[in-house]
Amino acid sequence: MGVRSFRVLVARAFVAATVGAAAIGAPGAAQAAPTTGLLDLTCAQALLQQTTRLSAALQSGLSEAVVRLLNNLTGDQVEHLAADSTSWLDECGRVFVADEGIEPAQRVTADPAPRDAVPTDVFTLSSRPGSTRTIYLDFDGATYSGTRWKSGAEIVSPAYSIDADRATFSEVERAQVYLAWQTVAEDYAPFDVNVTTLRPDPSALTRTSSADLTYGIPVVVSPTNSVGTGCGCGGLSYVGIFGTVGATDYQPAWIFTNGSGTGGYNVGQIISHEVGHTFGLSHDGTSQASYYAGAKGWAPIMGASYNRRASHWSTGEYADANNTEDDTAIIARTAPVVADDHASSPSAATGLTAGTPVAGTITTRTDTDAFSFSAYGRTALTVSGPAGYSDLDARLTILSPQGATIATVDPTADVSDDASMAATWLVDLPATAASYVAVVDGTGVGAPSEVGRYSDYGSLGAYTVSLSTGGSTATPLATPTTSTTTTSVQAIAFVTTRLPRARAGAAYRAAIRFRGPVSEARVDWRLPRGLKWKVVDDRIVIHGRVRASSAGRFATVLSGQDRSVRRVFRLVVRR
Known part of the structure; x- marks a missing residue:
C-alpha cells in the first residue's frame, strides 16, 4: 500500500x-x-x-x-x-x-x-x-x-x-x-x-x-x-x-x-x-x-x-x-536520573573555599545545591554553566547562618545569553569574616506561556560555583541586609543583541554597543573575510567589505574588574 x-x-x-x-x-x-x-x-x-x-x-x-x-x-x-x-x-x-x-x-x-x-x-x-x-x-x-x-x-x-x-x-x-x-x-x-x-x-x-x-x-x-x-x-x-x-x-x-x-x-x-x-x-x-x-x-x-x-x-x-x-x-525510564551530588539543606551544605571552584549538576526542577563558605571584604561568588551551551539558568540565593535570605541573584535578559543564565553575588562585606550559605537552583524567565519565556522545568545541567573574598573595599559596609538582586556584575552587558545583514561586495559597518565598567572589549573569533573591528568608546565597530555570501557566527568579549561577558553574534551576508 x-x-x-x-x-x-x-x-x-x-x-x-x-x-x-x-x-x-x-x-x-x-x-x-x-x-x-x-x-x-x-x-x-x-x-x-x-x-x-x-x-x-x-x-x-x-x-x-x-x-x-x-x-x-x-x-x-x-x-x-x-x-x-x-x-x-x-x-x-x-x-x-x-x-x-x-x-x-x-x-x-x-x-x-x-x-x-x-x-x-x-x-x-x-x-x-x-x-x-x-x-x-x-x-x-x-x-x-x-x-x-x-x-x-x-x-x-x-x-x-x-x-x-x-x-x-x-x-x-x-x-x-x-x-x-x-x-x-x-x-x-x-x-x-x-x-x-x-x-x-x-x-x-x-x-x-x-x-x-x-x-x-x-x-x-x-x-x-x-x-x-x-x-x-x-x-x-x-x-x-x-x-x-x-x-x-x-x-x-x-x-x-x-x-x-x-x-x-x-x-x-x-x-x-x-x-x-x-x-x-x-x-x-x-x-x-x-x-x-x-x-x-x-x-x-x-x-x-x-x-x-x-x-x-x-x-x-x-x-x-x-x-x-x-x-x-x-x-x-531507560537512563535514570543520576544521584544528587550536593545536599539541598544548609545544615549539610558542601564546603566552598576561595580559589577552588566546585562542580555540580542540577538534575531535576526540584533539585537545589547548598554551599557553605566564609567571606569578608570585597567578595564575589559566581555560579555559571559552560559558556555558550549550558542548559542551566542559574539562580543564586545567599543565606545567613540563621537561614535568613541576604540576597537573591537572578539576572534576566530579553534574549537569553551567557550573562543572563549565570549569577554572581558581588558585595562589600565587613572586614571580619562571617559564615554564609549559597543555594544554587535552576530557574526560568517570566511566564512560559509568553513568547520566548520558559519555566524551571528544563533549566537543568552542569555548573561551577567559585568564590573570591578578602579583597579591599573602598567603604566597608555594615552587615548586609536582605535584597532581591545585587551587583555590578549586571552592569557589564551588551546592549546590541543582533547585527544587520551585510551584502556581499558592499561596504558594511555595524556597531555592537555595550554598557558598564568595561576595561577591555574585543572580538574573540575571526570575522568573515574582508571585515575588521575596532573599539570606539562604548561600542565595537565592525567595518569593511564582505567578499562572499555566507552565514556565520563570531564571539565578542567584555572584561571588567570582576568578571567578563561573552556573546556570540550571527552575521548573514546576502548576495
Missing part, C-alpha cells in the same frame, strides 16, 4: 524521530531500567509493500491498533504522530521520523572554538565513563549492513568534514566535534548515560535481555544522506528503541550535515533531538507546525532549537503547544 518509495521519501525528508511515550511518573533513583519491548522485532512478514507516511497508511486502512502494538504506543500517541508529516512507517510497521533540515541561510559552517582548550584527540571524549548506558557519537565514518535502514543493504557513510579533505580532521573540524560533544553531554547531564566519541564494543550498544543493563545508541554524523538519495535532511531515527531488547537492527540514528550545517552547536542540537526520539520523545510543535522554533534565544530541544542559546527539555508549557509529554521522565 505505500505512498512513495523509500528513496524518494528520504530525498524529501528531514531528521528526527517523533514517537511519544505514555505518561510516566517522576524518575526514580539510578537503578535497573525497565525494558521497553517492541513486538516481533524480527519482522518475519512485511506489513507494507514499501515505506509509507504514517498518516497515509492509516488512511489506506492500516489498523491503528496494529501500529500501537508494534510500537508500544497509546492511541493518543499514534494520533499525535499521524498529524506530523515527518512520521513514517517502514515495511515492518515500525515508526521512524525523517526531520527537516535547517534553512540554508541559517546553517553555520563553523562555530567559534570552545572557550576551554580543544583536546588534541577529540575521539576519546566521555561525559560519564562509569555509566553502563552509552550515546556514541560517530564522526569518523561508518559502515552498516543488515539493518532495517535501506532494507538491509550496505550503507557506507563518509566521515564528518567541513572541507574537501575527508581523510584528516583539521583544527577547526576538531573544534566542531568537541563543541557538538559538549552540547550533547550537557543536554544529557542529568541522566545516567555516557555521551562519548570513543568507539565502544558492540555489546555496549546492544540490549540482549531485560537483565542486560549495558546498552546504548550509536549516532552517525556524516556530510550526506547515505541511507537514501542525497537531500537537505537533518537526519533519521527510529522511535523508542533506546533500551529496547533486540532493537540493534534499528540502529543507528543519522545526522546529515548537508541539512544541519557543520557548526558544532547545531550538530549537537540535532544529535540530542534524534537521540530524544530513540528514547521515545515526540516533536514539540504547535497547532500549525510540527516544530516549535521558540524565540528570544530559547527553544525546546524536541522542537527546532537551531541557533538558540538556551535549549531545554520541555513539557509543552509554551503557548499553543501540541505536546505536553514529560520529556525528562520519559528519558529517565
